[in-house]
Amino acid sequence: MCSAHPIAVHAEDTASAGEAPDPALVADLVAANHILFDQGVVDAFGHISARHDKRPDRFLLARNMAPGNVTAADIVEFDLDSNPVNAGNRKVYLERFIHGEIFRARPDVMAVVHSHSHNIVPLSVSQDTPLRAIFHMAGFIGEAAPVFEIREAGGDGTDLLISDNALGRALAAKFTEADIALMRGHGSTVVANSVPLAVYRAVYAELNARYQLQAGGLGRVTYLTAAEGRACTNRIEGQVQRPWDLWKAEAARLRAG
Amino acid sequence: MCSAHPIAVHAEDTASAGEAPDPALVADLVAANHILFDQGVVDAFGHISARHDKRPDRFLLARNMAPGNVTAADIVEFDLDSNPVNAGNRKVYLERFIHGEIFRARPDVMAVVHSHSHNIVPLSVSQDTPLRAIFHMAGFIGEAAPVFEIREAGGDGTDLLISDNALGRALAAKFTEADIALMRGHGSTVVANSVPLAVYRAVYAELNARYQLQAGGLGRVTYLTAAEGRACTNRIEGQVQRPWDLWKAEAARLRAG
Amino acid sequence: MCSAHPIAVHAEDTASAGEAPDPALVADLVAANHILFDQGVVDAFGHISARHDKRPDRFLLARNMAPGNVTAADIVEFDLDSNPVNAGNRKVYLERFIHGEIFRARPDVMAVVHSHSHNIVPLSVSQDTPLRAIFHMAGFIGEAAPVFEIREAGGDGTDLLISDNALGRALAAKFTEADIALMRGHGSTVVANSVPLAVYRAVYAELNARYQLQAGGLGRVTYLTAAEGRACTNRIEGQVQRPWDLWKAEAARLRAG
């Protein structure tokens, strides 16, 4: 399976766009793109989506571009098959199926981040050490984040990308009992019930991975228990507004020219 | 113990505010918040307090907010039970009990820093390697910094936060013979007899942790002896004004607009 | 073999310059110099060349200078013996033989990057761990990048530099079945069929090395298979325009004064 189609693709609009989403949601999605870039979670690659607030069978995702430069005009609407409804002539992300299939499988999910952040990739290829909650800010990770091994769904020789709905469904199946899944040799995907919380989780999952890589070199490690992970999630994620406000202000300042 | 109350809380003022603190102390506390952010010791989370210079049974701490943005108007006065006396309508840090109970237990302490700096967290979860003074700038750490394991005071299933006076007292007990304590899966707390020295210690404890993580991968390590640690503390901490002045000028420059 | 000639050398022009290259190619080569500096692939040392678009027996390379400051006027033309044709009085890079001999040996190669990026050097000296594709962005690395051991071509006592055509040919021989070769105790050289792709590969080879260094500390690692590496190369390198545009805009912004 040696693919020839590119990551950025033209896809025909297959339905009409729904009612316009809340501008505040679009603004948050734009800010989230910038924050993820500023925090080093994404570079030229990676993306974040939000479920449409008026139509739960639609989601919003930037056209194919670098996240750090996204504006409101770049946000495209998709149905859950990941067909664009108002892309027009604009290219879209090949891997949009990550988003569509997770939004289909998890009605509670309102936002999805896919990234290749620097400390997650090494853990995604480790055969001996799963990503696991090591500190209170990342309790949502739990006792062992699932790893999506694309060879199980796509055989040897894939390009590791989620390039169709079947692969998207295989990945989405990892989210039955988890809010984050590593993707072997590729990165991770994380979900949440809001855009700010999805950003928060992507940032702190990266830090959790970093701490695991560091602590692993010193011998035995005490991880959070399942009960601690749940308590931390309940308590600390209620505070998501504090880092969100800080990051959003910083992103605006950096782009003020 | 699955908590439902948030990290930022409203707390009723239970006493009247004392005589106003020295404006120079408040200015130092504001600068300290900025410096800790600029040096990467705190991000959107973490806090620093100072004992009130006119009333030793009171302390000063920012309202619930990101440290990098604190101004003098954000500083709130608390009693040693960590009840605010002039918060008014402003939210306060849930974990203020760290500060109140340490100021109660250690009359010599004039400032307290609580943070989750990046290289401290991995050491806080290592079962085999305590934080220990490895270089002359961090002699105050001594031969093995105590680790606060919240399971001993709060059982399994806490959210790892110091959310009441009982947990604050359990943490403060670690400071009987130490000026820094790690908090497992959470971060650290460090104390000193002045705001600049507390900042200095937080910065160099983080560096000491980094060096331990690096040196640990190379085999056996020579640490400071107890006598060397004491000598370094005596000598080098007298120099705290030099980095403090540098950091303070840089913090002012960064915020000059 | 204790060398006395410097890295920057005067070399006499031995032929006349060909038809002027496409200004767009020169502009890309200038941008590539800046991007490699901004991305931390090169510092004051390291260089990138492009094959002349009108004369395949000529290549373009900056005069001896720091890459971050190169302008179009600094680009010099060379023949495949790495003799300059229009250097005039300007010093040239001692190691230009890397470029000439690879362009001679590999007619498909259009651009060559030589650098000492930070995570590549440790892998270049590791006797047990070859550089190997660990994630989808670096599939071109394959299952084991060759290592150029200069002792085989130059004996003990060289200065590790590719300072003549014979050493250049020995290095070029590593590229028969590879697009990247490590140079022991020195750095790496990477080739591609365009300037943007050579930059992309240099950036992502550095990241791949970083992830290997990190994952290696955690135990066994799952690498890309040969088939996955090929599929990733085919698919993802078609996307080189996205990071290139981002990096180029950023480089221009940083130098806008």
Place this chain on the structure above:
Amino acid sequence: MCSAHPIAVHAEDTASAGEAPDPALVADLVAANHILFDQGVVDAFGHISARHDKRPDRFLLARNMAPGNVTAADIVEFDLDSNPVNAGNRKVYLERFIHGEIFRARPDVMAVVHSHSHNIVPLSVSQDTPLRAIFHMAGFIGEAAPVFEIREAGGDGTDLLISDNALGRALAAKFTEADIALMRGHGSTVVANSVPLAVYRAVYAELNARYQLQAGGLGRVTYLTAAEGRACTNRIEGQVQRPWDLWKAEAARLRAG
């Protein structure tokens, strides 16, 4: 030996200042202070000296201050006993004895850098891994940099600082056959025959240490042979002007306001 005297000290001028040094030398020394700060070799601590160009029994060193802010007016002249000759009312560095004793012991040395750069400290405390030349830019390090263990000269309980001429002489003795010495639990000192070369060596010794720390985690390492180290030193250090010009321009740009 629990010291009570501070790092910054008042020292009485014991001789008259010599003929004024070459202003170009002073300008280079000022730039070197800035560059070492910008490159992360020094923070608020660390210092660089130059031998007086008119009087080889005198050297130049900033008054006690953060290196990043030094100006020509801050440069003080010292004799080889490290007594200031024109400090006036200004405080001087406690550890100036490092410089005086090395300039006395090594007439060929024209500049001395003392620092605590981040990757050097871990190697200074490693009992199993000496600092050793791992790449061509740091050939001057040779096969095993000596480690100054202050306990041998000062017993247990020192503050690790070079606070008098006797300790300075003990440290200087390490430079008989080396141009760099680690100082256990403290940092390093590096010497060269010019200010730019001393800066270059301090920067690349730090990188060499970083690469050793990284490569050490992967198993067996191939280091430079003694012959390679000598060849690299001869060849590459002739290129010191290139990074020096780059760093100096950048330091000026950063301080242009």
